[in-house]
Amino acid sequence: MRMAHLFGRTLRDAPGDVELPSHQLMLRAGMMRPLGAGIYSLLPLGFRVVTKVEQVIREELNAIGGQEMLMPVVHPADVWKESGRYQDVGPEMTRFKDRGERDMVLAMTHEEVVTDLARQEINSYRQLPMLVYHIQTKWRDEPRSRGGLIRVREFTMKDSYSLDLDEAGLDVQYQNHWRAYERIFRRCGLRFVVVGADTGMMGGTASHEFMALSDYGEDIVLLCDACGYADNREVATFQRQGAVAEDLLPVEEVETPNATTIKALADFLGVPLARTAKAVFFKGDSGRFVFVVIRGDLEVNETKLRKAAGEGGLTAATAEEIRAIGAEPGYGSPVGTRDAFVVADESVRDSPNLVAGANRPGWHLRNVNLGRDYAADVVADIAAAEAGFPCPRCGAALRAERAIEVGNIFKLGSRYSAKFGATYLDAEGQSHPILMGSYGIGSGRVTATVVEQHHDEKGIAWPASIAPYHVSLLSLAAADDDEPVAAADRLYADLTAAGVEVLYDDRAERPGVKFNDADLIGNPVRVSVSARTLAKGEAEIKPRTATQAVFVPLAEVVPTVQRLLAELMAPLGGDPPA
């Protein structure tokens, strides 16, 4: 591609309000442009990268037996009503009516459609297992998109769906995806970990997320370097110290002016946070008031709490709602409150004689004990794991890292097939629901995440496997000097003929501009010819991440580039260019 006619120019400055490195760099490099909040056009350079990522995905999915297909992006609402998600999913699903006043939706995902297809196409055990996938646009009207391609409303996702006879078959496909995803992300040059995850509203029985470590990640993962334990913070657990044996002391009131936070309370009384119980108040989606009691040194994990309380969603309770159940904001405790569903963390069961609120301003109670002074409707693990907490498996200190979710795998089981009547007949003529799995990778998010992990102050440094082009070819010449241009033209032809993808900067720009743009765009190898190199019959070759360039005779450029590319590709596990 000749850069003079490339659609999409580079920018010296990113828009001032853009902060994420990948967002800035992909805008500056001319790879994408915003159309609206969370809606982007991919320009040719960016589209080439995403296409390559998708090709990697395609190859690895095909390798585990995937059959590529294509399902629609506009769905009649009927299938969503059939699964129940038409009612369950909130405003992030866009609903509209067609001209015939029929309810329609924009696809957020494709479980419904694939299950509808499965019940039409599958009826015998002889047909299973199967694996189908597509790479298709999704629309999710997120309350807040952010960070360029990391979190958008319209995006392209590879979603695959496994169809199996039984749990054993589902396990195999789940493991196949696990391995395929590891290969995909390795080939894309991503550093990642696999963590256990919440199944969320996908339901199902198991879920893992592929998390690329990044300071700008929206998720937090907890990792154990000693034994390899890894979980999303939403589900991460930690070793508890067990019940403390201590005689239960009588409750006594203590005046605690202005001690409305747990920290202020502990400081005022001179007791450690772990000797206090804090109350946290939520209103559940069901309308119940959820009263949480947890030891003062721990934080509530809302995902765990939602499960323990059996609530689909939770919002913080208002001061009026708190007073309505007989509690007092800042001085709340479950002692003497009413009309609340009390969820206690295991920590308050195991730690006797805690300081808790007295439900009147300026006063707390010493020696409050679960069971004696108040009852809990549920006692469960609802505490958030933190860095430094003991690993649930081996006890070593956990490490916490921010991460971007680039892929996930779910066991759906019969959640959809049962509702849709997607069944097969076994060898005895018995009907069984097909067991399903669902597996997703966002190709645009993968692309942006690669940039997060592969850039420097100059620009992007693409892994060779997914770079827009293999080579940036620069002709460095004065306007009246035809020699370097002619030499670069020949190299462009030779490299292209050898199967190397070349972005040829043939613009009438000064050397500095071309160097800077080449660094910004980030193709893995740069080849330059100028009067200076031609004086010795050479070209300059420099990998994007190398500090030193090499000079080779013009005739050696093609083989040298091919060798360099092969070296750059090798650790990525992909094939070098032909």
Next chain:
RNA sequence: CGGGGAGUAGCGCAGCCCGGUUAGCGCGCAGCGUUCGGGACGCUGAGGUCGGAGGUUCGAAUCCUCUCUCCCCGACCA
């Protein structure tokens, strides 16, 4: 949805508080000339409904009201 910030030329910004000819600067863009290995220089030039609507005023980018959009934090999130 809550909190914060911002909409002035393709991009980055100033001007606004304290209203007053023709709305500025840098980059980019076009032309000419000089330059030519890490974002050159000179001259000339094109490019603007100052996000939109309404209002106040002799006069509004500037003041008031409403509204739209974008960004950041939070809530949310398969």
